Amino acid sequence: TSTGLSEKFGVSVRTIYRDIKALEQAGVPVVTEDGKGYSLMEGYKIPPIMFSESEANALITVEQLVLKNRDSSLIHEYTEAVNKIKAVLLYSTKEKAELLSNRIAVSPSIPQTGTSNSLTLIQHALTTFKVLKILYRTEEKDATTERRIEPFALYYSLQECWTVIAYCRLRKDYRMFRLDRVLKIEPLELYFKPHKLTLQEYLKTKEKMFGTPDIPLS
Template sequence: MNRIDRLTAILIQLQSKKRVPLVEIEERFEIGRRTVFRDIRALTEAGVPIGGDAAEGYFIVEGYHLPPVMLNKEEAAALLLGGKLLAPKADKKTYRAFEEALLKIKAVLRYSDKDYLQTLEDKVQVLQFRHSSDTEDQDRFFPDIQKAVAGHLLVDMLYYSNYSESINQRKVAPLGLVYYNDNWHIIGFCFLRKQIRDFRTTRVRELMLLEETFDPCDYPNYDDFLKEQLSRFDVEEVTVEIRNDITRFISDAKYNYGFVSEKKGQEWTEMKFVIPDHHFFVHWMMMHGKYGRILSPPSLIKRAKELSREIFEHYL
């Protein structure tokens, strides 16, 4: 990237946030601190009102705006593909807002780029088998959850606990919103339990935004909580063999089960997986019948034998 393009990109970056830390500019453009200082000085000499410093970060003085940014077709296509992937997982209001934003982007593209984007939109699909009731539950409260996280608003909610199979009222300070294990989760301080807890959004039965606000600095760092949670998932290496004549049928599915590597032999392909739990993996392996076999660990082989016996007795 030449310097003129970089100066323009830094301007756009400064307009994207209230304050941009120095390290973010360094990492984005892969440049040193002195180069950032020179670029900031060049922009201020050109009349751009930039405030801040290296310690606190930089910002553009309120009231100054660049002309509308033009996207090229590759950037617009990247947003289109992102929207396709977003559709099955986002709540309806969020996805409608994304579609409106994409329409505004399409409106300022060149005619040739509009044709390119329209063709791509017609030809790219992300399939889902059904719209689950879980996603519908998420739709009801997701916009309010976003408001609470962004505005530091306390929430009062009725929450279904899968562990106790009961519904409890919880007052929560929502510290973050995290997506993992195919679901959105509120990471927040629970006033009932007096500690940070993980609340899956699809288990929220009722939710009300309170006028009371909170300061995130008054609570523990939820990133530390997440790291601790994830560290509890013990993973295990598994080795299996799949007959070569069916490996092509599981080329995509294997990635859902922690696939790591494979080594193709004359008749069988040896595959290695890293899994957190035996339950789902052994059921998946049983689907392959005599065309798949577990080599290790012994505990997984034992569970496969038990499951085979259960299936046999069930149909006997």
């Protein structure tokens, strides 16, 4: 029962309910039996996932940085993943991780840039070699352009924003697009062959041309 579990692990009943919900969200089949409490579905075995205290602390530290990220899709997916990981931590490790989480802060003085919500979609297109159609706002005010791009790589620039490096079918060359300027994005049922160029080669070439790889070109 929830009361029995709270007494065994020295936590509140509310914590037990929260952890059971997290287990269910992680796909663990928790069965509730009236008058008997909780149990796992017969035949189900929990995979051996164990994190050391230092590994858990590393995840918590990175979490604070991710929460400051300007792409909401990345924040959502990372938070879901971390919650599933927290659900399988030992209670002693979990308590220390939660303490650490409340003792880490990121400076509010970091420049605030535009937000985006397309990083997760672009990641999927990049790994499945899928063409994307985007409506992009250029540096010129109120100027928009529609492009079909082949995602090649992701780059976090000095401007504190994510950019996608992609082969632009309009320009017939590689271009860098800031995600906070992508107004619309749509995956197409078109696929492309993997690019032979490496990310290191692209960045070196761009740095030779402009002195830095951080200038977005569209």
